[in-house]
Amino acid sequence: MSVLVDKADLSLKYTAHYNEVKDELFKNSSDILNAQRNKAFQNFVLQGIPTRKNENYKYTNLNPAFLPDFKFIHTKEEKKANLGEVFRCDVPQLNTNLAMVFNGWFYKNETEKGNLPDGVILDSLESISKEKPELLEKYASLAKVEEDPMVALNTAFAKDGFFLYVPKNVIVESPIQIINLLQDEKATFATQRNFILVEDGAKVQVLLCDHTLNLNQYLSNSVTEIFAGNNADVEFYMLQNQHNKATSIHSVFIDQQRDSRVTSHTASLHGGLIRNNLKFMLNGENAEANMFGMAFMDKNQHVDNFTQVIHASPHCESNQVYKNVLDEKSSGAFSGRIHVVRDAQKTNAFQRNNNLLLTDEANMQTKPQLIIDADDVKCSHGATVGQIDEEALFYLRARGIDEDKARLMMMNAFAHEVVKEIKLEPLRDRIDELVDKRLKGEVARCHDCAYQCDC
Amino acid sequence: MLKIKDLYASVEGMEILKGINLEVKPGEVHAIMGPNGSGKSTLANVLAGKEDYEITHGEVLFEGEDLLDRAPEDRAKDGIFLSFQYPVEIPGVPMVNFLKTSVNEHRKHKGLKELTAGEFLKLMREKMDLVDMHTKLTNRSVNEGFSGGEKKKNEIFQMALLEPRLAILDETDSGLDIDALKTVAHGVNALKSPETAAIVVTHYQRLLDYIVPDFVHILYQGKIVKTAGKELALELEEKGYDWIKSENGN
Numbered sequence: 193m194s195v196l197v198d199k200a201d202l203s204l205k206y207t208a209h210y211n212e213v214k215d216e217l218f219k220n221s222s223d224i225l226n227a228q229r230n231k232a233f234q235n236f237v238l239q240g241i242p243t244r245k246n247e248n249y250k251y252t253n254l255n256p257a258f259l260p261d262f263k264f265i266h267t268k269e270e271k272k273a274n275l276g277e278v279f280r281c282d283v284p285q286l287n288t289n290l291a292m293v294f295n296g297w298f299y300k301n302e303t304e305k306g307n308l309p310d311g312v313i314l315d316s317l318e319s320i321s322k323e324k325p326e327l328l329e330k331y332a333s334l335a336k337v338e339e340d341p342m343v344a345l346n347t348a349f350a351k352d353g354f355f356l357y358v359p360k361n362v363i364v365e366s367p368i369q370i371i372n373l374l375q376d377e378k379a380t381f382a383t384q385r386n387f388i389l390v391e392d393g394a395k396v397q398v399l400l401c402d403h404t405l406n407l408n409q410y411l412s413n414s415v416t417e418i419f420a421g422n423n424a425d426v427e428f429y430m431l432q433n434q435h436n437k438a439t440s441i442h443s444v445f446i447d448q449q450r451d452s453r454v455t456s457h458t459a460s461l462h463g464g465l466i467r468n469n470l471k472f473m474l475n476g477e478n479a480e481a482n483m484f485g486m487a488f489m490d491k492n493q494h495v496d497n498f499t500q501v502i503h504a505s506p507h508c509e510s511n512q513v514y515k516n517v518l519d520e521k522s523s524g525a526f527s528g529r530i531h532v533v534r535d536a537q538k539t540n541a542f543q544r545n546n547n548l549l550l551t552d553e554a555n556m557q558t559k560p561q562l563i564i565d566a567d568d569v570k571c572s573h574g575a576t577v578g579q580i581d582e583e584a585l586f587y588l589r590a591r592g593i594d595e596d597k598a599r600l601m602m603m604n605a606f607a608h609e610v611v612k613e614i615k616l617e618p619l620r621d622r623i624d625e626l627v628d629k630r631l632k633g634e635v636a637r638c639h640d641c642a643y644q645c646d647c
Numbered sequence: 648m649l650k651i652k653d654l655y656a657s658v659e660g661m662e663i664l665k666g667i668n669l670e671v672k673p674g675e676v677h678a679i680m681g682p683n684g685s686g687k688s689t690l691a692n693v694l695a696g697k698e699d700y701e702i703t704h705g706e707v708l709f710e711g712e713d714l715l716d717r718a719p720e721d722r723a724k725d726g727i728f729l730s731f732q733y734p735v736e737i738p739g740v741p742m743v744n745f746l747k748t749s750v751n752e753h754r755k756h757k758g759l760k761e762l763t764a765g766e767f768l769k770l771m772r773e774k775m776d777l778v779d780m781h782t783k784l785t786n787r788s789v790n791e792g793f794s795g796g797e798k799k800k801n802e803i804f805q806m807a808l809l810e811p812r813l814a815i816l817d818e819t820d821s822g823l824d825i826d827a828l829k830t831v832a833h834g835v836n837a838l839k840s841p842e843t844a845a846i847v848v849t850h851y852q853r854l855l856d857y858i859v860p861d862f863v864h865i866l867y868q869g870k871i872v873k874t875a876g877k878e879l880a881l882e883l884e885e886k887g888y889d890w891i892k893s894e895n896g897n
Contacts, residue, residue: 587735587789590695591749591805592723592756601748605739605788 202258203240207233209264210348216266221351222321224328225385232337232347239341248340251525251557252467252496257439260409262381266351268297268318288369288399289314295374296382296412297352312364313357317385320355327357327389334417334445340469342441346415350385353414358394360421367397367616374412374438375405384414388428392421392449397616399429402440402463410438417445420452422476427455427615431623434463436491443469450476450505457614459623460487460495461630471500474508474536485514486610488630489522489554496525503532503539503569512543515610517603517631518554528573529561536566543573548580548606603631648673648844649694649813654705656693663689665869666705671813674841678855678880679848681866682888687848688732690866691817694846695729696722709813724756726812730802730819732848737789745789746771750808774807778834796827803834810838814845820854832857852884867891 210217210233218226241258242249289308292299298316308314313327321328337344354370374382390396404410420426426446434440440463446454460466472481487495501510516524526545547556560573580602588598607627614620649671656664663686671677681687693700694707696719707714714722737745750770751761762770771785778800790798799819806814816835820828835845835858847858855863855877863879864871867888872895873879883891 581735581737584735584737586697586719587731587737588740588745588749589719590723590729590731591745591809592720592752593745593748594720594752595718597748597752598720601740601745602737605737608739 202255203237206241206258206345207237213264213266217349217351220267221318222325224321224325224331225317225350228332228337228347228350230348232332232344235337236341236344236348239344242341246341248498248527249467250559251527252465252494254342254439254441254465254467257411257465260379260411262409262411263376263378264349264381264383265295265297265376266349268352269295288367289364290369290371291354293354293370293372293384295376295380296384296414298354307366309362309364311359311362313355314368315355316352317350317355317387318352320357327355328387330389330419330447331387331417334419334447334471334473335415335443340443342413342467342469343415343443346383346385346413346443349383349413350415351383353385353387353416355386356388356390356396356398358390358396360391361393362391363394364396367399367619369399369401372400372402373405374403374410374434376408379409380411382410382412384412386414386416388416388418388426390418390420390424390426393423394421395425397427397429399431399616399619401431402434404434404438407435407437410434412438412440412442414440414442415445416442418447418454420446420448420454422449423451424449425453427457429457429614429616429619430459430468432458432460432463432466433626436464436493438463439465441467441469444471446470446472446481448472448474448476448479448481451478452476453480453482455482455613455615456484458485458487458497459627460485460489461626462488462493463495464493466493466495468495468497470498471502472510473502473504474510475504477505477507479505479508481508481510482613483510483512483514484610484613486607486627487516487524488519488607488627489516489524490519491522492520493522494524495522496527498525498527500529501531501541503530503536503541503566506535506537506539506566508536509540510542512545513610513613514545515607516545516547516556517550517606518547518556519550521551521553523555523557525557525559526575527559527561529563530571530573531563532566532569532571534565537568539566539569539571541569541571545575546606547575547577548603549577550580600628600631604628607631648710650708652706652708654693654707655703656689656700657703658689658700662703663700663869664693667866667869667871669864669871671844671846673844675862676839676845676847676858676860678860678863678877679846679866680850680852680863680880680883682892683850685866686869687866688817691729691732691815691846691848694722694815695719695727720752723809723811724753728806728809728811728814730799730806730814730816732817732819732821734790734793734798734802736791736793738791740789742785742787742789743768743771746785746805746808749805753809770808774804777807777837778804779830780804795822796824799823799831800827800834803831807834807838812843814838814843815848816845817848818850819847820849820851828854829857852880855880865891867895
């Protein structure tokens with residue numbers, strides 16, 4: 193297919209596909225998921241595949257990513273990966289509860305009995321939406337199909353993903369780790385829909401690790417909705433480690449009630465095109481939202497972090513720190529919008545984006561945006577784009593540290609400000625190690641992962 | 648040990664050093680004094696290998712070998728140490744990592760076994776006492792949030808760890824109160840030996856009460872215009888730099 197394919201033609205292709213697979217999409221799926229499909233697809237058609245003309249996608253044109261003739265997996269396939277092997281791929285010393293999502297479909301860990309507390313559910317969205325629909329009342333209430341074409345397309349295609357429920361006052365001690373794998377012989381379009389419901393006073397840490405298992409072309413379009421009840425505590429870590437022919441679009445929506453604390457952490461180590469949408473809604477007083485992100489790009493890779501924080505209640509706090517290290521011809525974008533609505537007084541909102549460009553060809557677009565409709569608030573934002581500090585480099589070299597090592601120390605230092613915010617210590621050590629490998633130009637794979645592919 | 652022959656250096660087309668000649672032998676302490684802008688720091692930086700300067704003429708031999716085409720890290724490992732006038736803050740690089748890497752790079756160069764974390768900490772504690780360095784500083788990032796005095800102490804502390812053959816102290820005394828000055832001088836003197844040498848760049852005679860030089864050179868407009876014993880520093884303190892300026896046609 194030619195690169196000159198018209199955007200309208202491409203949309204038509206997706207419309208034709210939707211009509212063709214409609215029966216398959218509705219079949220075996222729940223009423224909750226099916227109820228949204230047609231409306232969602234209409235909204236996708238109305239908005240179209242995002243290009244730079246869409247203000248929210250100003251720095252990322254997704255049109256080329258849609259060009260390949262993708263295989264879609266609208267019905268769960270037999271397990272292809274050896275799950276026993278996959279489940280060994282955990283973070284050492286991190287005693288996790290493991291599950292796997294494979295090409296967008298959830299597979300339970302049968303080999304090992306997890307130690308989840310009573311009442312906690314970690315299961316497939318498909319089965320829970322049929323068996324316990326009452327837990328999914330808020331499905332698609334945060335991820336609005338009118339607001340983003342990728343969310344609309346996800347909602348139209350959504351059949352599975354992981355579902356996590358933590359009942360009131362339950363503390364999940366061991367982190368929950370979801371290994372998210374893409375593998376097929378053909379270029380594949382994967383849709384994943386996740387739902388996390390954390391009730392009042394409950395606490396959980398979730399780690400989502402994205403990997404591709406071969407060098408085929410992938411487009412993954414995921415949506416995660418997270419609900420944090422009063423005084424709930426949620427940490428959501430996303431480790432993105434794919435390859436140059438993979439496009440990953442992940443839209444995460446968070447609703448926070450009173451006194452809740454939610455931290456999101458996005459580490460983009462590898463991937464051809466990465467777009468992360470993150471929208472926090474602070475809907476109760478004294479809620480605290482933290483957003484950390486770091487990306488390490490090279491070759492022609494592109495990363496775009498698009499964040500929104502809606503301060504809809506007074507006395508809330510939000511913090512954002514995003515850092516990018518861009519090498520070779522890679523590019524990055526950061527758009528951060530903080531919206532303090534009327535009457536959300538005593539808001540504290542901070543945002544910072546720092547970028548390190550290692551070559552003249554790397555480029556970065558950064559766009560902070562504050563919309564403040566209240567009058568008693570403290571908000572700040574700042575962005576820097578720069579090179580490695582030559583004075584500091586000389587200082588290290590003057591102490592006998594060779595130039596490459598000194599550069600590496602400084603790049604690690606740059607990233608470390610974000611890494612150190614990872615509260616899970618074994619994960620922090622692991623990320624430190626992966627970042628170090630990534631910066632050295634080595635393939636940053638988990639060393640005990642069964643899939644040592646050289647993607 | 649060090650031979651500087653007719654050295655010319657410029658930065659962005661402006662000539663700063665205009666024919667420096669200097670020889671430093673083991674066991675000697677040389678003080679280089681002079682008014683602002685005379686080229687003192689340039690000389691120190693050129694010796695350490697800072698790349699902002701262009702050497703237009705002359706040569707520098709260290710232990711008989713050409714120094715100027717060597718990378719800063721190689722000069723450091725061969726035993727040249729620059730105590731920075733303005734030590735750089737490097738947020739995110741922990742002091743301990745930095746020092747351990749530095750010490751081990753030196754050890755590798757000498758063909759010695761790298762120190763383990765435990766061995767290094769032991770060495771570090773030993774040297775910390777010498778300059779009265781506090782652990783609250785070694786637990787931070789390199790120079791981050793250090794006061795002016797703490798930064799200078801940290802330079803001498805690094806010097807103590809690396810045991811250089813030639814130490815170049817670039818205005819290590821500026822901005823120090825008398826107690827800090829004594830501590831720094833004590834550190835420098837403790838490291839003196841018949842095999843090592845030091846070049847002390849300073850504005851003021853004060854430091855030379857504590858670090859006694861064998862030679863005092865006056866650098867003015869990129870040249871050494873006067874060389875004498877330690878009494879020259881006292882003379883300068885008394886008369887200021889004006890007589891040097893008038894003697895040299897200004």
